[in-house]
Amino acid sequence: MSVNDEFGQRTAELIEAGRYIHDRGWAPATSGNFSARLSDGRIAITVSGRHKGELTADDVMLIDSEGRPLGGQRPSAETPLHTSLYRLYPTVEAVLHPHSPSATVVSRLFGDELALQDYELLKALQGIETHESRIVVPIFHNDQDIRRLAQRVEDYIGSHDDVYGYIIAGHGFYTWGTSIKEALRHVEALDFLFDIEIRLHGVVPR
Numbered sequence: 001m002s003v004n005d006e007f008g009q010r011t012a013e014l015i016e017a018g019r020y021i022h023d024r025g026w027a028p029a030t031s032g033n034f035s036a037r038l039s040d041g042r043i044a045i046t047v048s049g050r051h052k053g054e055l056t057a058d059d060v061m062l063i064d065s066e067g068r069p070l071g072g073q074r075p076s077a078e079t080p081l082h083t084s085l086y087r088l089y090p091t092v093e094a095v096l097h098p099h100s101p102s103a104t105v106v107s108r109l110f111g112d113e114l115a116l117q118d119y120e121l122l123k124a125l126q127g128i129e130t131h132e133s134r135i136v137v138p139i140f141h142n143d144q145d146i147r148r149l150a151q152r153v154e155d156y157i158g159s160h161d162d163v164y165g166y167i168i169a170g171h172g173f174y175t176w177g178t179s180i181k182e183a184l185r186h187v188e189a190l191d192f193l194f195d196i197e198i199r200l201h202g203v204v205p206r
């Protein structure tokens, strides 16, 4: 496949993922951003400020691995959070960032992290084969200085194994995968588990 075909293919998948995520109420009012890495290292990412339920091919653009725009449009303001994940994980090819109600409520209920264990749905996460697993989802304070936030995320992931996603407090969550499909599965699984933890604490998020 030529890189142009690949860009077109990834763009179509990101448009579909955006519709799916928006339809579930996980990316209201132009929030959220999504990306996919091409085989030449460039990254297809949503343009800043676009409605994620109504994305078209014009709403996905290319950046280089450092986040510099390749073309006239402005990429998502949170681009450094995407490029840092691609740097940390050479096999990751997609990063999805929804602003879901459950992730937001979890960040109000828990401190610096949420531990998830003994859930069958943990097996939806790449490489987990039993419900008897335990994962920790770190919760970072929100920060309008995205580079500083990206550095905090990098420091954490660089010193912890088996991180499948992270929450930004009062904001949303990030997860990733070796394909857009896998990253979307991680979005669904993590959001479900966040929702269960909220119910356990007696709060109804939606």
Ligand SMILES: [Zn+2]
Residues within 6 Å of the ligand: 031, 032, 033, 078, 097, 099, 171, 172
């Ligand atoms: Zn965001």
